Structures are given as C-alpha cells and as structure tokens.
Amino acid sequence: MDFKKLKRHAKNYLNTGVVQSNDTESNQHVFVANLFGFIGYSITFLMGVSAFIREDRLLGMVLLIACLLFFSSHLILRSKRITDPYKFSANLVTISLMMLMIYLVFTGGVKGTGPLWIYIVPPVALFFGGMRKGTRNIGLFVLVISVLMFYPNNEWLGTTYTFEFKSRLIYSFLTVSCLFAFYEYVRQSSFIRIQEMSQKFEKQAMRDPLSGLLNRRGMRVKLQDEFERSQRYNNELTVMMCDIDNFKRVNDQYGHDKGDEIIKSLGAVFKSGLRRQDSLARWGGEEYLFLLPETNGSQGMQLAEKLRTKIEKEQYTHEYKNFSVTVSIGLHQIVVTDTINQAITKADTNLYKAKEQGRNRCIIS
Template identity: 35%
Template sequence: MPSNRSGIAIREIDQTRNFQTINMIGLAGVAFLLFFGVNAILQENYLLAAVLFGGSVFGLFSILLMRSTRNYGYGSYGISITVATIFAYLIASGGVENTGPLWCYSLFLIIMLLQGFKKGVMAFFVLLVVAIVLMFYPNLSFVSAEYSQTFKIRFIASFIALGIMASIYEYLRWKSQNDYVVISHELELASRTDALTGLANRRAMQASLEIEQSLFFRHGHPFSIIMMDLDHFKQINDKYGHGKGDELLILIARLLLKEVRQQDLVCRWGGEEFLVLLPQTNQEQSLIVAEKLRKAIEVIDLDVIGITDPVTASFGVECISATQNISELIAASDRNLYEAKRHGRNQVFDPAGRICAKGTVE
C-alpha cells in the first residue's frame, strides 16, 4: 500500500515554518514592546509602559514555553493573546497622542499570520467588534481616548478593508498549500503504484520489505514472500492481443487482493510477475497461502474479458532467515519459482524441494 510519507514531510516542513515564524515575529515583537515601553517611561506614561512591558514578558514566556515543549500552539496563542490585549488597550487609551489605533493594523496582521486563514478570520471579527464597542459604545469607564466621528468611521472602514484583503490573501495561500499537499500525495502515490493494475510497484514493495526485515531482526517476527508468474502469458498475448493481456493482469491483480489479508502487500514485480509479502507468516503458512492463490487462479472466470484458454500460475515461496538480506530473499523465491516452472508449471515450490501441485505435497 502506498505510504503517506509525502503528507508527513509536508506537515513537518509546515511545522518548522510555524516555529520559525513565531520565533522571529515573537522576538521582534518583544524588542518593539521593550523599546516603546522604555520610551513610555521617559514620557512618564507609566500605565502604557506597564502594558508594554507586561506584553513583552508574556510574549517571551510563550516563546520559551514553545521551545521547551516543541508545541508551537503555546507560542502562537500566547503571542496572539498579547497582541489582542495591546490592540484593545491602544484603542481604549489612545496610546501616545491618540496614535494608538495606527498600530492596530499591523497587530491584526500579526494575528492573521500566526493563526492562519480560519482562525485569523475569526480573530478579525473579534477585533472588529472590540474596536466598534470601544470607539462607539458611550460611557465606558475604562475608555479614556476620544476620537472624532470621522476618525472612528474611517478607522473601522479601513480596518474592514484590511481584514478583507488579508483574508483573501491568506485564503489563497491556504488553498495553494492544501493543493500542494494533494498534488504531492498524488505524486507519491503514483511513484509507488503500478499504473496498469493499481498494485504496489517495486519501489513500494522494496520499502515494505525493508520495514519487515527490520522488525524481524529487532523482534523476531518472521515474514515470507511469494513470487508468482503467470504460465504461458506470452501465448495469451500472441493469441488475444496485448489489450487482453493487460485485462488479464488487472483481473489477476484484483483476485490476489481479494484472496490475501489486509496486512499483506501485493506487488506487480514486472511483466506477468507478482510478488506477495506476508508479514508474520512462516514457511508452512506461506505455502498454504500460495496454494490458495494457485487454486483461485486456476478456476478464475475469464469469460468477462473474452479469454477462453485456461490460465494458471507458478509460485516460489521463501521465508526470511537470519542469514538473508532482502536481495537474497527475493533471489531465493525467484529460484523456487523457476523450479516450479521447470517441474511443469501450475505448482508451488518451496526451499525444501517439495512441490505442492494441485493441493498435494510431494
């Protein structure tokens, strides 16, 4: 079965980007807050200084917590809460000479950048409501700033315009990233799938064999492989044409998938050869599976594809041993397949030199 390694790799890249973004924005924001906090002290605006210093401490704490836990949510939410608090304070207090709202545009963009499209849009509406309430709701005791009606209307209108444009941009970026994930997954799937039959290809099988070999050496879990080849396939192609030959391969592939377990892997090894990986299966068990497949192919209904000649297959079975690597395992199963062919085809051959023909063991 194709892996999802491409999706995992993309998520890892995205997570790394998130860490880097939060680190850079967070540290830059802390530096800004400290600078303007010192400036507020020099201007004897101690309340503003306290808010800015408090924001810098909370932001720095969020970054350090994110780094120690490797959970970027601590950083993104911590900085976003800090930014939203400063956003509300600057509108309510006016900042320095009522210039506080001028910073609200960049503060919103920081939240949008950290939270992404969906959460960023939600944050936009929350900040918009906060701005409207603080500017237009009368007699709020904690609001000390006074703005003209024209300024308030223009600020809200420009903030809405910025929110719409930022949301559109973030949506397109989010959609492009999702499209990239889908395309990458499709390419990964195509690179590990046989185009004709839809089975795993050699690359996918090789990767799965390496995993099973690792489990065998680490935990002692045996696994076996079955090398299968359709008998006289060239004659089928010559008599019925390559199109019918392809239809036969597809039909056989579907049959193999139906007959094996969910944890087994069926691969088109090349041409009319198929390779079946049987995890946690010893030699005797794999012989039983191979004989089951042989019988199923022997009685397969070929009328659906217009082939009247009988079709059979030969099988070579091999179970992993401590002295074998993957190449040697495959070579051994290939030799066993050759022996099955040499002894008359439509047979299962195992390393002990026994031939399972039509359900019997000689």
C-alpha cells in the same frame, strides 16, 4: 561573527519548536510564531525604552510588559513540558497583541498615533487562529475598541478622538480584516489542495498503472517495514514470487492487449485471496511478488496452492475461444540471517526450479 554564522543562528532561532515529524503547515506556523515573537519583543522593547526617555512611564511599563510576554512566547516553544507549546505560544502572542492594541487605543499612545498599530491584529489573529478562531477574535477586538471609542462623552477613553477619526478607523480596520480573511481562506484552501495532490502523486509513484498493484518502489517500502517488524517481534514472514507460464506464447497467440488484460485480471484474483496485512506487487513484466507477514513456509505453501489452482480454473476468451493460463510460484520463509535481497533471490531460485520442473507448480526452500 561572520554572516554565515549569523544566518545559521537566525535559522536555528526561528526553527525553535519545529518538530521534524510534523507536516509543513504546522512547522511553518511555529516558524512564523518565532519570527513574530522576535519582531514583537524587539519593537516593544525599543518603543518602551523610548517612552521612558520621554518620561511616559506608564506607556513604557506597558510596552516592556508586552515585550516580556512576546519573549515568553518564544521560551514556551522551547519547552518540553508543555503538551502543545505552539498553541500556548500562539494564544499568548495573539492575546498580548490585542491587549497592547486596546491599551494604545485607550491612551492614544504617542500624540494620538497609538490606534495606527491595530492593523497588525488581523494578519496575526488569522494566521495563528485560522479562519474561524481568527475571525471570532477579530470580531471581539472590534467590539471592545468600538465600545471604548464610541461610549458617550469619551468616558471610557484616556484620550479624545474626533468622530470622523474613530469611524474611519473602524471602517478601514474592517476592510483590512475582510481582505486578510479572504487571503487566509485562499491560502488555506490552496494549501489543502496542494497537499492532497502531493499525497496523490506520492501514491501513484508507488503503484503500477496497469494492474493498480504496488510497483517495485512501493513494495520495497513494505518489505523494509515488515522485515524490521518481523525481526523486532520475531514474527514469521514469507515471500512468494509468482510468474505467468509461457506468457510470451500468450502474447503471441492472443495479442498484447489480451496479455495486459490477463496481467490485470491475475492481480485482482490474487488480491481477492489475500488478507489485509499481506502485500502484493507487480515485480516485473509478468511477475508478482507477495509478502506474507505472520506466515510460515507451510502456510505460505497452502496459499500458493490455493492461488495456483484458482488461476488454472480462470477462463479467458479470445475470438469466441476459451483458454486459461497457469502460474509457477517460488516461496521462501525468511530467516534471521537473510537480507531482503537474499530472501527475494531465494524465492526467485525456487520459482526457477518450478519452471524447470514443468511449470504450474509451487516450490519452497
């Protein structure tokens, strides 16, 4: 088998149970669960076989049982019948690991070196359980091994340790646990911060910075969603293209800043006249695109007229003089044969007609 094939197999294996729609954090956990399960059953298998060779049958059996449990955690991730396979698998890995460690502390493992393995517990418990559950599990684990080790006269141990060894084992274990808990805390909070920032940037990429409305990119996403929905449920859907009349003159007369203020203000006026399910975007310089789900042409026309008259009455001031602007609107009720671009072009054509017929009016096909 060549290296590339081996790499692909390893990747597929480690991605068992990864769900495409899940967030990166959940999938990372599934990936690590597979990796840990793999390391867990490989090592316990080798150690189990080695224990049998040394004729330590009991240790060999325990290690092979642990190996089976680690392997089951991988099989669980493949299961389609279990509701939350990751949770089940992660709990199985953590509990099996802790039981194995308790056993190693109890028996001493090979020549009293068994307790050296307990340092695997903190990273695994914290990674799979998170801060709260992980810390609680580590606390329980320390309690159990402390009781076993410090019970008078070593009565609850299958081996003997010196007092110095036991106490230093617990101190060092607690130190490692605290460091891992701190690390997990920093990792988790950084991850949350990065996720929040990425959501914020994603939102910003869909918005027009001047008006705060959707930009073309954001509107394209809405158009696609609503278009598909209207076709699936046979719902009425209307698009409306609106343009400020003679805006060049407004800019020339009152300045670009005033022009910007008007673009922003019109967006807010339009928005206040829409329903929650409607979408509004700044489609171009002084052009707005409306998407009106569950709205037919005549309902769209009523809304367009309402908005047009509202804008007409809106007053702006420049150097103590009041003035107003008007808008022209072109509408189109989408039909089944339309593509998104065709629907927009038809609304645009109607807008052009409205401009031609003298502006400050609404036209529908």
